[in-house]
Amino acid sequence: MLETLKYLIGSTGVSGFGSKSTAEEVTETCPDLRSITAIITGATSGIGAETARVLAKRGARLVLPARNLKAAEEAKARIVSEFPESEIIVMALDLSSLTSVRNFVSELESLNLPVNILINNAGKFAHEHAISEDGIEMTFATNYLGHFLLTKLLLNTMMKTAKQTGVPGRIVNVSSSIHGWFSGDMIRYIGQISRSKR
Secondary structure, eight states: OHHHHHHHHTOOOTTSOOTTOOHHHHTTTOOOOTTOEEEETTTTSHHHHHHHHHHHHTTOEEEEEESOHHHHHHHHHHHHHHOTTOOEEEEEOOTTOHHHHHHHHHHHHHTTOOOOEEEEOOOOOOSSOOBOTTSSBHHHIIIIIIHHHHHHHHHHHHHHHHHHHSOOOEEEEOOOSGGGGOOSOHHHHHHHHHHHTO
16 A cells, blocks of 8 residues: 555655656656667557657667557657657567567567667456467466567577677566455456456
8 A cells, every 4th residue: 555655646766766757757867869779569558658759759769569550650650750760660569479479579580670678568458358369368468478478589689789789688567556456366356347247
């Protein structure tokens, strides 16, 4: 409860930033990111869209992987209209599909791009029970397994980039504390909700 209160009032952490800090404030000390390539999942809306906008403002090359390519192209267009010099690559990626994750990484590697930053931001909460093509519950497949595999497959590229440039890579995992709103067995809770809707 205390952590939730700190979040709500915007208390700063050890980094000097809190929930009320903006992406522009966080990146003020690194205004020139032209040598950086960042991959941002979930960049079509919310936190991901704002992160992409500010990194583009600072000059970073962006890779925007998305399940909905139309939404990703629209996000790209919004950023380019504000920052015309932006270099943004839109690529297909459905994090709920392990095959799609592997295909994305293979296609990215064929572009021979460096990878300095990976921001695992995309998230999904399936209101109805759904199973991925790999036979895994959809929320778990998308939020956890997809990002885990993506990170694992990009590690060598990120380490190679860091070695060649001397700039350490960063992997940022964005998550939610909504799980803390529930107590007990979450799977049973979701099952009860599903049965009550029938």
